[in-house]
Amino acid sequence: MTAYVLRRLLGLLPVLVAAVVLTFVANRFVPGDPITIMLGDQGGNAVLERKLRSEYGLDRPVTVQFVDYVAKLAHGDFGLSFRYPGVPVTQVIRNALWISPSIAAAALALAIPIGIALGVVAALRRNTLADTGIVLVLVAGLSIPNFALAAFLVWGFALKLGWVPVAGWTSWRHAILPVVLLAIPAAAYLARLARTFMLEVLQQDYVRTARAKGLSERLVVWRHALRNVLVPILTVCGVIFGGLITGTVVIETVFNIPGLGRIAIESIFARDYPVTMAIVMLFTFFYATINFAVDVLYGLVDPRIRLEARR
Amino acid sequence: MKAAKLFRCLAVAAVFVVGVVGPAQARDLRININADPEMIDPITMSALIAGDVLRNVYQSFTWVDENGKVLPALALKWTAHPDNLGWRFELRPGVKFHTGRPFGAKDVKASFEALLAPGSKAGLQLQYLQRIVGAKDVQDGKTKDLAGVKVVSDLVVEVRFSATDVLFPIYPFLFFDTQVIVDKGPNWFMEVSAGTGPYKFAAWRRGENVYLQAFKDYYGGAPKIDGLRFIVVPSEETAVTMYEAGELDVLMVASTDLARRVMRDAKLRAEAKTVSAAQITYLGMNQNLYAPFKDKRVREAFCISIDRDAMTRGLFGGLAQPLYGQITPGIPGYNPAVKKIAYDPERAKRLLADAGYPGGRGMPPLRIANLAPFRNEVAYYADQWKQVLGVTVDLDIMERATFLRSLNAGETPFFSWGWTADYPDALYYLSQVWHSKSSFNRARYSNPAFDALIDRAQVTADDPTRYKLYHEAEALLLDDWGTCGIFVRTNVAVVKPNVTGVTLAPMRMLPYEKVTIN
Numbered sequence: 135m136t137a138y139v140l141r142r143l144l145g146l147l148p149v150l151v152a153a154v155v156l157t158f159v160a161n162r163f164v165p166g167d168p169i170t171i172m173l174g175d176q177g178g179n180a181v182l183e184r185k186l187r188s189e190y191g192l193d194r195p196v197t198v199q200f201v202d203y204v205a206k207l208a209h210g211d212f213g214l215s216f217r218y219p220g221v222p223v224t225q226v227i228r229n230a231l232w233i234s235p236s237i238a239a240a241a242l243a244l245a246i247p248i249g250i251a252l253g254v255v256a257a258l259r260r261n262t263l264a265d266t267g268i269v270l271v272l273v274a275g276l277s278i279p280n281f282a283l284a285a286f287l288v289w290g291f292a293l294k295l296g297w298v299p300v301a302g303w304t305s306w307r308h309a310i311l312p313v314v315l316l317a318i319p320a321a322a323y324l325a326r327l328a329r330t331f332m333l334e335v336l337q338q339d340y341v342r343t344a345r346a347k348g349l350s351e352r353l354v355v356w357r358h359a360l361r362n363v364l365v366p367i368l369t370v371c372g373v374i375f376g377g378l379i380t381g382t383v384v385i386e387t388v389f390n391i392p393g394l395g396r397i398a399i400e401s402i403f404a405r406d407y408p409v410t411m412a413i414v415m416l417f418t419f420f421y422a423t424i425n426f427a428v429d430v431l432y433g434l435v436d437p438r439i440r441l442e443a444r445r
Numbered sequence: 446m447k448a449a450k451l452f453r454c455l456a457v458a459a460v461f462v463v464g465v466v467g468p469a470q471a472r473d474l475r476i477n478i479n480a481d482p483e484m485i486d487p488i489t490m491s492a493l494i495a496g497d498v499l500r501n502v503y504q505s506f507t508w509v510d511e512n513g514k515v516l517p518a519l520a521l522k523w524t525a526h527p528d529n530l531g532w533r534f535e536l537r538p539g540v541k542f543h544t545g546r547p548f549g550a551k552d553v554k555a556s557f558e559a560l561l562a563p564g565s566k567a568g569l570q571l572q573y574l575q576r577i578v579g580a581k582d583v584q585d586g587k588t589k590d591l592a593g594v595k596v597v598s599d600l601v602v603e604v605r606f607s608a609t610d611v612l613f614p615i616y617p618f619l620f621f622d623t624q625v626i627v628d629k630g631p632n633w634f635m636e637v638s639a640g641t642g643p644y645k646f647a648a649w650r651r652g653e654n655v656y657l658q659a660f661k662d663y664y665g666g667a668p669k670i671d672g673l674r675f676i677v678v679p680s681e682e683t684a685v686t687m688y689e690a691g692e693l694d695v696l697m698v699a700s701t702d703l704a705r706r707v708m709r710d711a712k713l714r715a716e717a718k719t720v721s722a723a724q725i726t727y728l729g730m731n732q733n734l735y736a737p738f739k740d741k742r743v744r745e746a747f748c749i750s751i752d753r754d755a756m757t758r759g760l761f762g763g764l765a766q767p768l769y770g771q772i773t774p775g776i777p778g779y780n781p782a783v784k785k786i787a788y789d790p791e792r793a794k795r796l797l798a799d800a801g802y803p804g805g806r807g808m809p810p811l812r813i814a815n816l817a818p819f820r821n822e823v824a825y826y827a828d829q830w831k832q833v834l835g836v837t838v839d840l841d842i843m844e845r846a847t848f849l850r851s852l853n854a855g856e857t858p859f860f861s862w863g864w865t866a867d868y869p870d871a872l873y874y875l876s877q878v879w880h881s882k883s884s885f886n887r888a889r890y891s892n893p894a895f896d897a898l899i900d901r902a903q904v905t906a907d908d909p910t911r912y913k914l915y916h917e918a919e920a921l922l923l924d925d926w927g928t929c930g931i932f933v934r935t936n937v938a939v940v941k942p943n944v945t946g947v948t949l950a951p952m953r954m955l956p957y958e959k960v961t962i963n
Contacts, residue, residue, distance in 0.1 A: 220566075230652060396679065400679065
């Protein structure tokens with residue numbers, strides 16, 4: 135098991151390195167550069183341009199810049215922001231660092247029980263009105279884009295009812311709508327999976343055996359069927375969590391939450407290379423770690439995968 | 446059953462907490478800004494949002510009210526030196542810095558020296574110091590003492606120039622207590638507030654808000670509210686909803702789209718404040734790069750083919766005014782009597798035919814350059830030229846930085862662009878945009894008679910006399926059809942009815958000095 139974990143851990147490294155290289159290259163080849171943006175009305179002022187370029191080290195060959203960047207990175211130095219003169223990248227993203235993962239985690243925590251409950255109920259009442267109703271709601275939850283749903287919920291719960299604030303990030307009340315919105319498609323997706331898995335499990339021999347030996351339907355569902363549904367669901371949660379983190383980009387903009395997603399958008403537009411790089415690396419790191427966790431979880435659950443990896 | 450009980454308890458608790466915490470901070474004025482301020486330091490200050498915030502913290506010799514009147518701030522009286530190469534300022538007594546130290550003549554000198562110090566990365570204010578005697582020596586690190594600024598007494602300071610600078614008293618300086626650099630080091634501005642304004646800098650939570658606290662010892666009287674909270678809201682949609690829900694007291698409207706939306710909504714419109722912006726929009730016709738523009742008749746024909754009234758009404762929903770001259774209302778030196786440019790398609794056709802291009806025939810291909818956000822306006826112009834003159838003008842929608850670079854290099858034959866005043870005086874438009882020696886003369890217009898008038902205005906300290914020169918120069922420029930004014934945008938802000946003392950001016954919001962919240 136330890137060997138398996140180590141191997142997966144080593145596999146993370148090339149992913150991060152690739153992310154650094156790709157983001158660095160992509161940044162430099164996007165049209166428009168930070169210095170011309172900084173110059174603004176002074177565009178074409180050669181003296182000022184040369185001065186700024188050398189101040190930010192952008193007058194050196196790209197390869198030198200890259201080596202320098204990586205060398206500093208190895209020492210944990212993410213450099214200085216271009217958009218906020220003289221401010222270290224770590225300071226720009228420090229406040230935001232935990233916001234996006236927290237919102238995503240809260241949304242997932244909300245989505246799992248709701249999703250499983252809906253899915254199981256639909257499966258148990260298969261082909262009844264309740265099943266059809268639930269499936270319809272799920273399809274809606276999956277297909278309505280969350281910015282559209284956001285406008286609707288804000289209008290209803292913030293403007294008309296006044297139960298929650300419209301936007302901002304100063305109290306826990308500000309988190310309610312964003313978390314709910316993010317949880318809706320995740321819950322819908324989980325419910326669809328839960329329904330399918332449940333239907334499959336209910337036809338398994340061991341369930342038939344359980345029923346045959348006279349167990350109550352409740353025990354059959356709770357003890358025998360549901361546990362087996364949970365296993366694939368929980369592994370999918372890793373992937374869903376990754377999606378939720380990046381999903382915060384839209385939600386953070388709509389609800390004015392100063393998270394990583396919003397900063398990412400702003401820094402890309404401002405060609406703030408160092409901040410963009412740091413955020414892409416963080417996102418990659420989150421994704422990779424989650425996939426790593428899922429892989430390990432798979433291994434724990436199913437010894438066959440562990441053996442497969444050894445070969 | 447248990448779960449239900451627990452849920453009920455939680456619900457009751459939640460209602461209780463919401464009820465108690467509720468909407469607090471009623472005495473802070475909450476204003477949206479669409480991004481974090483670029484900096485919070487008076488030395489490097491060089492951008493719009495930073496200016497909106499810092500205007501409440503730092504002050505200059507003078508300020509300008511919403512009607513363009515120059516009023517005393519930190520200086521009570523300013524007089525030009527007889528040789529026209531200097532100014533003498535009598536400063537306001539009893540002014541205290543946020544640090545508690547008194548403000549005086551030595552602080553004027555020290556602020557200038559801090560801006561000029563080598564490696565200070567000074568922003569906007571640096572350009573205003575270039576003519577002071579000895580400025581270069583300080584910049585080059587030869588001395589720390591700015592020879593051209595003399596501290597006569599605690600409250601009198603004299604500034605001497607190597608070349609006349611009649612506008613020096615109105616430049617938007619941000620005087621600060623330079624002792625903080627010694628006490629707190631180069632990043633002092635995140636820790637202390639060192640201005641003289643009605644509010645002092647208290648906190649900046651990046652991505653969330655900037656908080657300014659009322660300064661109890663402000664010489665104009667302590668503000669009647671606790672403070673100003675500038676909330677960072679990048680999405681305009683979100684900002685409007687926040688305003689509607691009472692989470693903002695002042696909604697600053699940045700885009701024309703949002704301004705139109707505000708004016709269409711009866712409730713928002715009733716609470717809106719509007720004023721002409723200090724920003725001209727004009728057509729640049731480079732006579733060196735496009736031969737037909739050498740002919741004055743062609744320039745006039747293009748200019749009178751645009752129906753300014755219809756355009757400001759239709760395209761802007763009334764949120765712009767036609768611009769006939771090159772100076773905007775509310776800016777000192779504005780001439781309200783400037784001649785109207787009438788929409789005259791018949792005359793335009795005739796002029797173009799007289800110039801040798803009847804029905805637009807024989808005109809070399811022409812493109813008009815601009816940026817994506819303004820493509821509606823440019824499309825309207827092109828359509829007018831096609832319909833009225835029979836000339837096909839292609840749209841050249843460029844990326845901002847490339848566009849500006851090409852404009853500054855004088856490489857754009859035809860463009861539509863604007864110019865926003867950094868300080869309140871008509872000279873800012875006339876000398877920067879149309880003087881042949883200015884690097885921002887992007888149409889590369891050159892008229893020696895115009896230059897001569899502007900050169901004279903630049904050394905005329907007496908305001909009425911100088912304004913007369915502006916009017917003469919402007920008339921010359923207009924008669925020559927060297928420029929073509931199109932419109933002046935309208936600044937819009939929406940303010941809650943229970944808030945008083947908020948004044949929208951051509952150069953954005955005046956300081957929130959006298960604000961009350963009922």
